[in-house]
Amino acid sequence: MKLNLYQFLSAAIIFVYIGTFFSCVSANENKENPTPPNIVFIMSDDHGYQAISAYGHGLNNTPNIDRIAQEGALFTRSTVTNSICAPSRAVMLTGMHSFVNGKVDNVQPFNWDQPNFPKILQANGYQTAMIGKIHLDGLPQGFDYSMVLPGQGHYYNPDFIVNGERKRFPGYVTQITTDYALKWLDEMRDKDKPFCLLYHQKAPHRNWKPEEKYLTLFDDIEFTPPANYYDDYAGRGTAAHEQEMEIDGHARWGHDFKMLVNPDGDTTRLARQLKRFTPEQKEKWLAAYTPKNEAMKAANLSGKELAEWKFNRYIKDYLRTIQSVDDGVGEVLDYLDENGLGENTIVVYTSDQGFYLGEHGWFDKRFMYEESFRTPLLMRYPKEIKAGTKIDALVQNLDFAPTFLDYAGIQAPEEMQGESFRDVVSGATETWRDAVYYTYYEYPSVHMVKRHYGVSTDRYKLIHFYYDIDEWELYDLEKDPNEMNSVYGDPAYKEVEQMMHARLDSIRQYYGDSDANDQRYLKAYLDHRAKR
Numbered sequence: 028m029k030l031n032l033y034q035f036l037s038a039a040i041i042f043v044y045i046g047t048f049f050s051c052v053s054a055n056e057n058k059e060n061p062t063p064p065n066i067v068f069i070m071s072d073d074h075g076y077q078a079i080s081a082y083g084h085g086l087n088n089t090p091n092i093d094r095i096a097q098e099g100a101l102f103t104r105s106t107v108t109n110s111i112c113a114p115s116r117a118v119m120l121t122g123m124h125s126f127v128n129g130k131v132d133n134v135q136p137f138n139w140d141q142p143n144f145p146k147i148l149q150a151n152g153y154q155t156a157m158i159g160k161i162h163l164d165g166l167p168q169g170f171d172y173s174m175v176l177p178g179q180g181h182y183y184n185p186d187f188i189v190n191g192e193r194k195r196f197p198g199y200v201t202q203i204t205t206d207y208a209l210k211w212l213d214e215m216r217d218k219d220k221p222f223c224l225l226y227h228q229k230a231p232h233r234n235w236k237p238e239e240k241y242l243t244l245f246d247d248i249e250f251t252p253p254a255n256y257y258d259d260y261a262g263r264g265t266a267a268h269e270q271e272m273e274i275d276g277h278a279r280w281g282h283d284f285k286m287l288v289n290p291d292g293d294t295t296r297l298a299r300q301l302k303r304f305t306p307e308q309k310e311k312w313l314a315a316y317t318p319k320n321e322a323m324k325a326a327n328l329s330g331k332e333l334a335e336w337k338f339n340r341y342i343k344d345y346l347r348t349i350q351s352v353d354d355g356v357g358e359v360l361d362y363l364d365e366n367g368l369g370e371n372t373i374v375v376y377t378s379d380q381g382f383y384l385g386e387h388g389w390f391d392k393r394f395m396y397e398e399s400f401r402t403p404l405l406m407r408y409p410k411e412i413k414a415g416t417k418i419d420a421l422v423q424n425l426d427f428a429p430t431f432l433d434y435a436g437i438q439a440p441e442e443m444q445g446e447s448f449r450d451v452v453s454g455a456t457e458t459w460r461d462a463v464y465y466t467y468y469e470y471p472s473v474h475m476v477k478r479h480y481g482v483s484t485d486r487y488k489l490i491h492f493y494y495d496i497d498e499w500e501l502y503d504l505e506k507d508p509n510e511m512n513s514v515y516g517d518p519a520y521k522e523v524e525q526m527m528h529a530r531l532d533s534i535r536q537y538y539g540d541s542d543a544n545d546q547r548y549l550k551a552y553l554d555h556r557a558k559r
Contacts, residue, residue, distance in 0.1 A: 063153070063435050064408065065372040066223040067359065068427070070119070071352050072112065072160055072232040073392065074378035076403040078349055086250070086384070087346045091357030092405060095376050099407030100416035100452055104485070107424045109466050110380040110392045110399045112232075113137065113162045115424060119379070120144065120169075122428030122443035125466055126544045130163070132469035134555050135548070137163040142440050144428035145169030145223060151437050154220045156211050159204040159227035166191055170225075172215060174207055176200070180229050182236035182348075183304050197305070199238045200229050201348070205355035209362055223431070226359065230348040231382075233390070234282050237347035239308065242315035244350060245343040252338045255509055257331075258387040262512030264498040266477040272383070272391040274341055275334035277474075283390075284340050285316050290324055338385050345384070373434055374407040377424070386509070393476040395465045395490050396510050400483070408434075411453040420459045421485070422448050444538055461485065464534045468548055470494065471556075478549070480540070482531040489515075489527035494549060501527060 077084040081093040081101055108118050109125045117130035120143040125131040129138055145155045146169035156172040160180060166188075167173045174189045185200045186193055196203050208226040216222050237244070260267040271277045280286045281295025289295055301309050328336050356376065363369045381399045383389035392399035404422065406412060425445035432439045433447035450456040466480045481490035488502045488510075501515035501524055514520045535541065 062371060063221040064410070065221050065368060066148075066153075066431055066434070067363065067372055067374045068223070068225045068227075068431070069356060069359070069374065069376045070116075070159075070225070070227040071349075071376075071378045072162075072227075072229055073380065073382040074231055074349065074352070074403060075382035075384050075398060076378075076401055077384050077398070078231075078346060078382075079403050079405075081405065082403065086342070087349065089349065089353040091353045091360060092376055092403075094357070094360060095374055095405040095407045096415075098409070098414050099374070099405065099412045100418050102404035102406070102418045102420075102422060104419055104421050105377065105402050105404035105423070106400050106421065106463055106465070106483070107380045107402055108464065109468070110394070111467070111469055112379055114468075115379040116162055119424045119427050120163075122425060122439065122445040124425065124444055124464070124538055124540065125468070126540055126548065127442075127444065127538075131466070131548045132472075132552060134469070134552055137165065139163075139165050139168040142442065143169050144431050145225070147432060147437060147440070148223050148435055151435065152220060153435065154216050154222045155224075156208075156216070156222070157225045157227070158208045158211060159225070160229045160232075161225075161227065172211060176229060179232065181303055182229065183308055185229075199351065201238065201351040201355055204228055205358055208355075208359060212359075212362060213366075221435070228352050228355065230352050231345050235341070235344035235348050237344055238351045239311050241347040241350050242311065244347050246319070248343075250339050250342050252335060253385045255511060256334075256338065256385050256388050258511070260387070263510075264492065264500055264513065265496050266394075266479065266492045266498065267387070269475060269477070270389070270394075271473075271475045272389045272393075274385060274388060274390050275337050276388075278337060278341060278390060284337065285344070286320050341390060342384060370409050372408070373431070375427075376403065376405045377427075378402045379424075391474050393467055393469070393474060395467065395479060395481050395483070395488065397504070397508070400465060406452060408452075411449070413454070416452065416454075418448075418452060419485075420448065420451050421461060421463050421483075422451070423463050462530055462534060464538055464540070466540070468545075468552065478545070480535075480545075482527060482534050484527075484530070487523055487527055489524075489531055491531075493545065 076082045078086050079092055080088045081096045107115050109115055113133045114125045114130045117128050117137050118125060121128040121141060129135060149155045149169055155170045157167050157170045158174045161167055161175045167175060174187050177186055177188055180200060182200050184197050186195050280289035281297035286295055287297050323336055363372050380392045381401045382392055383398045386398050426448050429439035429443050429445045430447045430449055433449045451459050462482055462484045464482055468478055470476060470478045477492045477496060478494045479490050479492045481488060486505050488504060490500045492498045499515045500513040501520060502510045503514055
């Protein structure tokens with residue numbers, strides 16, 4: 028019998044007096060569903076919740092993504108188990124933590140032979156398709172049709188691997204992905220079968236190349252950096268000080284700031300990237316960026332003025348790419364509703380992880396700090412979800428696989444570690460976990476974020492950084508939501524510290540993680556690097 032986390036800890040309480048951190052999840056037995064729901068699972072790449080207007084941060088407007096929440100549910104505490112591209116996607120597919128499915132970083136191979144939710148849906152009568160970015164090596168398994176980007180893919184004139192055959196498509200990657208998702212929905216599927224479509228966008232992944240129609244969007248706006256943009260990391264340990272993901276310091280003139288020649292007069296690598304463009308695309312691109320770049324160089328900026336110019340160039344390009352994603356979401360929602368599919372189709376919008384939009388001075392992700400740990404999650408299913416629902420439960424990408432299977436009336440395999448949040452969303456139960464587990468492995472590597480793992484509740488977060496350091500951090504998210512000052516070792520938090528250590532030990536035991544796992548994957552990673 029599979030115990031949920033509450034049952035596990037209830038048994039363990041005899042031995043450790045710590046209380047439970049996971050409430051009993053009401054089991055969804057194989058629910059009879061005469062008309063299994065369709066599933067449209069929309070995922071973008073590196074889309075921070077701060078850049079969705081439904082979350083209220085005021086950066087941009089995303090009316091089509093917002094529509095999913097307006098007609099369904101908005102999740103405020105959705106998180107990931109490992110904030111980096113390929114591992115996050117592996118967790119999403121398998122419903123298993125990285126250290127179980129084997130894809131702990133962007134280096135280790137992914138084993139497609141293990142169970143994943145599309146395979147299970149396919150075996151139970153669903154027609155399945157994967158269109159867009161998957162970022163996992165090998166031919167995708169579990170899909171009747173796949174059209175995926177090789178690796179990261181390109182924003183302009185991208186190659187796709189279509190059922191194993193590589194082809195180049197003219198145009199902009201976000202629109203191409205949307206067009207073929209709609210083509211599959213309208214022309215390529217068996218309309219007598221329920222379907223599951225994974226519609227996964229590349230944007231807004233680095234290096235944030237906007238679509239032609241949005242090249243000058245936000246030109247008339249000056250964005251103010253976050254209040255902690257000039258963070259000096261005084262309240263944190265070694266990991267925050269030694270990262271390499273600062274906008275003003277680690278982002279690159281050509282790759283990130285779109286300059287053919289940097290302020291020192293050196294040619295950048297952008298010219299090589301533009302070779303992929305058609306002459307017409309390149310002409311529009313240069314017409315949009317050259318005047319702005321020349322004005323910046325003429326201003327001879329330095330210090331905070333230069334740092335804020337860099338922030339604005341970054342955030343504007345990032346938000347421009349999201350505008351195209353939002354357009355695509357609108358097209359797909361309109362198609363579903365106009366073709367009578369909206370009522371019986373579960374629509375989910377999420378990202379593979381969150382992203383720093385200048386908080387702590389950073390771009391990228393990886394850390395367990397909130398902006399990369401948390402992800403947007405919006406969900407529409409009129410049959411069970413009331414319009415305007417707000418969900419504060421601690422859900423994770425670990426839960427997608429068992430949740431989709433639950434809606435389809437299929438029992439999740441024993442090895443899946445996530446839990447279905449179906450009853451939480453519908454309001455059928457209020458009981459749910461109150462702690463989540465996180466791991467990060469890819470170090471030493473780009474951005475130099477230390478290896479770490481941790482546990483988070485609604486209020487507290489405990490993180491252990493290890494390998495070449497041994498440091499702990501503890502945050503009170505109620506008093507310090509921006510995580511500026513670790514209170515680990517503060518006498519006032521002694522009992523909280525003990526409680527969180529106990530929770531961390533218990534949650535690692537529950538999921539089957541250990542220091543031995545950490546060392547095994549560290550050795551594999553270092554061995555791989557040594558062979559390069």
